[in-house]
Amino acid sequence: MTVLRTIGLTKKFGDFAALNGVNIEVGEGEVYGFIGPNGSGKSTTLRILLGILKATEGRAEIFGKDSWKDAVEIHKRVAYVPGDVNLWPNLTGGEVIDLFIKLRGGGNLDRRQELIRKFDLDPTKKCRTYSKGNRQKVALIAALSSDVDLYILDEPTSGLDPLMERVFQEYVIEAKKQGKSILLSSHILSEVEKLCDKVAIIREGRIIETGTLKELRHLTGTILLVETREPIPALEGFKGVSGIQQKGQALSFQVDAGEVDQVIRYVSQFGVIRIESSPPTLEELFMRHYEGTGQAVESGAGGES
Amino acid sequence: MARHLFDGTGTLMRFVLRRDRLRLPIWLLSFAAISAIIALAFVGLYQNAEERQAMAETMRNPAMTAMVGPGYGLDNYTVGAMTAHEMLLMTAVVVGLMSILLVTRHTRTDEEDGRIEMIRSLPVGRLSNLLSILLVLIGANIVLALLTAFSLTVLGIESMDFEGSLVYGSALGASGMIFAGVAAVCAQLSPNSRNTLGLSIAVLLFAYMIRAIGDVTNEALSWISPLNWILRSEAYVNNYWWPILMTVAGALLLMVLALYLNSIRDLGSGFLPSRPGKGKASKSLLSPFGLALRLQRTGLIAWGAGILLIGASYGSVLGDLESFFEDIDLMQQMIAQSAGFSLTEQFIPVLMAVMAILGTIPVLMAILKLKTEEKNGRLEHILSRAVSRNRLMGSYLAMAIVTGFIMLSLAALGLGLVGNAMMEEQLPLGMFYSAGLAYLPAMLAMIGVAMLLIGWAPNAASTVWLYLAFSFFVIYLGGLFQFPEWVAKLTPYGYVSEIPIEEMDFLNAGILIVVAAVLMMIGVIGFNRRDIGR
Known part of the structure; x- marks a missing residue:
């Protein structure tokens, strides 16, 4: 069942098109990774989904309802952590957490205590004294204490230390087990890889790749690490081979999905001592999309800031 | 070293x-x-x-x-x-x-x-x-x-x-x-x-x-x-x-x-200990209005004390007024002359107008706080929860109206109580109070202007301060410079009945309230239609 969906979402700020026909779809119980560099339109998409910004064109729906018109109804079942958490300097962390929980319509107080302990937050301190990470913890604790069906998290771990990042991941996995859906925007690719079932890559306001990690990998092919007795000649020009790197005695390279058989046959002539294959990491996938169009990325970067 | x-x-x-x-x-x-x-x-x-x-x-x-x-x-x-x-x-x-x-x-x-x-x-x-x-x-x-x-x-x-x-x-x-x-x-x-x-x-x-x-x-x-x-x-x-x-x-x-x-001392620390705050929120904080009130509580108390003090100090000179003004032509020019009233009574509306306009400052601050909150990226937290924009804006509106009511009450009470203590012939306290509250519809109209701007032209919202400054200029110095009548009518304060020398004009007050309500509604519509952001 679809929990969240955007169809042809377009947002213009004056002449600048921040989003250009974005389509994403999050199913029930899915953890959906939303990745892309700064200024590519991640936060704009999330804000439209929350009814904070109004789409210029296209539709954004959550639980089958329009995210602009039915915002309040939708928000009773959604928890959101913004990318840049600004709090009231003269309220304490504890007060802000309670306020946030109450404004959604209540939450679990035992869970609030547990989360404060797990995230190691001092709730009696004024928000003005909190670091970025601590402000993020406040927003995360408020979000995770609420019993909701959908979590929308905008780079929730960008200020957290690795220990806290792990705590966060445990809670995401737990929420997923309970059948909750999560839309996670991030540029920490290892995190997305660990948590997400599906991934969408956005660039300059367009989704350029979407699917499960497996599908994305299949499209890209395999990374091979080969050590041979004799050097392998003319590998550079071989069809479907790219990204050749010398790693100690061995060579590492990427092979396109349809060409694995040909490449293995060719390589085996030179006395294989060791061969390892691995799926490409998300980082490699991501880089491939951006490196391939270096020019476009550079010109697009001017859109932000 | x-x-x-x-x-x-x-x-x-x-x-x-x-x-x-x-x-x-x-x-x-x-x-x-x-x-x-x-x-x-x-x-x-x-x-x-x-x-x-x-x-x-x-x-x-x-x-x-x-x-x-x-x-x-x-x-x-x-x-x-x-x-x-x-x-x-x-x-x-x-x-x-x-x-x-x-x-x-x-x-x-x-x-x-x-x-x-x-x-x-x-x-x-x-x-x-x-x-x-x-x-x-x-x-x-x-x-x-x-x-x-x-x-x-x-x-x-x-x-x-x-x-x-x-x-x-x-x-x-x-x-x-x-x-x-x-x-x-x-x-x-x-x-x-x-x-x-x-x-x-x-x-x-x-x-x-x-x-x-x-x-x-x-x-x-x-x-x-x-x-x-x-x-x-x-x-x-x-x-x-x-x-x-x-x-x-x-x-x-x-x-x-x-x-x-x-x-x-170390960077970031002080010699006075920083008291730990509350780990849990009190009930009164847990609503958009509670938050608005809490954020502006200190300011409200400070302004309230200030207005009370100004009222009291004006009151303290009421006793000497008669003898003081008799000789001064210029002051008499500033005060509308009307027969049958003492100079003191004629002076009360002038003082109330000044205090009402001063008292509008915290009122406008209360409603414009909504804009500040938006600029600081904090409305996102509220609106991403089950709070409608009507309720959010309504909370700040309520806060502004309460502030206005408090300011006018304190100004009137300060003036009346201290004034009566200083004067030989006392004036009824109720008269002071109605002279003050007569300005509430004008304050509402100013709030309406601010809301209209917040709804439709948020970046220009602070121009409402210019309007207030203009009002002050016209009302305070209008008599002195002998402006024509219509100039005062360019500000809401120009429609307020000058109690006690005039009867309370409920029709004018009613019209001001209707105008204020319409401005507020248009503001709310705009606020519901636009993007929230910086």
């Missing part, structure tokens, strides 16, 4: 001047200009020595002593003596406030926002930042003294010679310096910028209050307050320099103390 404590001070001073290249000149020029304008106004208001002497007589009462300080030169009340006596204390308080704001801005606020950390990571001495801002303020206050002295001298008023003007200006500058010292010490003691500001202003108010109490009861008590010291300079009458030198010496001592304290 000690040498390196101050490395880079010169560069940082230039940096401070660069950051305040508008702020500082505006402050300094305003003081010089206002001093000159007031002196000129006195020349215009009191044509001859007899009129001034009549004024001097009204100054001989405890209420005036408490407000502006003990009188001097009352036997020969020249324009110079009058200006110095009536204006020095109030101006000195505001000069002190300027110093406090500037010192806090460049010390704890910068520290809290992490900017000092970046400066300190550069090859810059540990005390350079504090020293640079202190030196800038010493310089600024010297400029203030000279600027005021010159602008008062060039007016060519007979009783205002250069030496007197220099004493007057220097008294202001000395006040600025000593409160710069106070703020610098408070910045070391407090754990954050808000407390620094609060503590410094508390010291300033304490200095004012203790002097007021001391001047009326026991003069020895007054000597605790530096504001009393500068009053002792008796500019244009005796021109004493020693109180000014004493104040400057006090300021320098405080600054040295601040530098010492700064050298022994």
Whole structure:
């Protein structure tokens, strides 16, 4: 069942098109990774989904309802952590957490205590004294204490230390087990890889790749690490081979999905001592999309800031 | 080693001047200009020595002593003596406030926002930042003294010679310096910028209050307050320099103390412990209105106390009004003449109008807080939860209306209670109260204008302040400049019934309320349609 969906979402700020026909779809119980560099339109998409910004064109729906018109109804079942958490300097962390929980319509107080302990937050301190990470913890604790069906998290771990990042991941996995859906925007690719079932890559306001990690990998092919007795000649020009790197005695390279058989046959002539294959990491996938169009990325970067 | 404590001070001073290249000149020029304008106004208001002497007589009462300080030169009340006596204390308080704001801005606020950390990571001495801002303020206050002295001298008023003007200006500058010292010490003691500001202003108010109490009861008590010291300079009458030198010496001592304290404390900490806050929110916080109220509570209390004080001080002069105004043509011009009412009664609507417009300031701040919250990215938290935009805006509207009601009530009560205590013939308190609340519809209309702007032109929302300033100008000075009737009608305050000299006009009030409601509704519609963001 679809929990969240955007169809042809377009947002213009004056002449600048921040989003250009974005389509994403999050199913029930899915953890959906939303990745892309700064200024590519991640936060704009999330804000439209929350009814904070109004789409210029296209539709954004959550639980089958329009995210602009039915915002309040939708928000009773959604928890959101913004990318840049600004709090009231003269309220304490504890007060802000309670306020946030109450404004959604209540939450679990035992869970609030547990989360404060797990995230190691001092709730009696004024928000003005909190670091970025601590402000993020406040927003995360408020979000995770609420019993909701959908979590929308905008780079929730960008200020957290690795220990806290792990705590966060445990809670995401737990929420997923309970059948909750999560839309996670991030540029920490290892995190997305660990948590997400599906991934969408956005660039300059367009989704350029979407699917499960497996599908994305299949499209890209395999990374091979080969050590041979004799050097392998003319590998550079071989069809479907790219990204050749010398790693100690061995060579590492990427092979396109349809060409694995040909490449293995060719390589085996030179006395294989060791061969390892691995799926490409998300980082490699991501880089491939951006490196391939270096020019476009550079010109697009001017859109932000 | 000690040498390196101050490395880079010169560069940082230039940096401070660069950051305040508008702020500082505006402050300094305003003081010089206002001093000159007031002196000129006195020349215009009191044509001859007899009129001034009549004024001097009204100054001989405890209420005036408490407000502006003990009188001097009352036997020969020249324009110079009058200006110095009536204006020095109030101006000195505001000069002190300027110093406090500037010192806090460049010390704890910068520290809290992490900017000092970046400066300190550069090859810059540990005390350079504090020293640079202190030196800038010493310089600024010297400029203030000279600027005021010159602008008062060039007016060519007979009783205002250069030496007197220099004493007057220097008294202001000395006040600025000593409160710069106070703020610098408070910045070391407090754990954050808000407390620094609060503590410094508390010291300033304490200095004012203790002097007021001391001047009326026991003069020895007054000597605790530096504001009393500068009053002792008796500019244009005796021109004493020693109180000014004493104040400057006090300021320098405080600054040295601040530098010492700064050298022994850690960045980001203070000597007063920061109390832990509540780990849990109280029930009253847990709604958009509760949040709006909580965020503005301190401001509301401060404004309420201020308005009450203004009401009370206007009330304290009501008793002397009749005798005071009879001789002064200009004042009579400012007040609409109507038969069958005493001068006091005719003066009440004028006072209420001024207080209502002043009281509109916190009202507009309350509604414009919505815009501030949006700009600081905090509305996102609220709107991403189950809170509609109607409810959000409604909460701030409610906050603004409550604020307006409180301000008008306090102004009317302060005026009425103290006024009745001072007058021989008492006026009914209910009349004062209705004279005050008659302004509520006009306040609502101002809120409506603000909401319209927030809804449709959020970036222009602060232009409502210009409208308020225009209203003040028209209403306060309208009578004096003999503006045609329709000019006053350009502001909502022009439609308010002038109780007690006019009957309450419910039709006008009703129309104002309807206009306000329509503006508010259009504002809400706009707010519902637009993007929320910075």
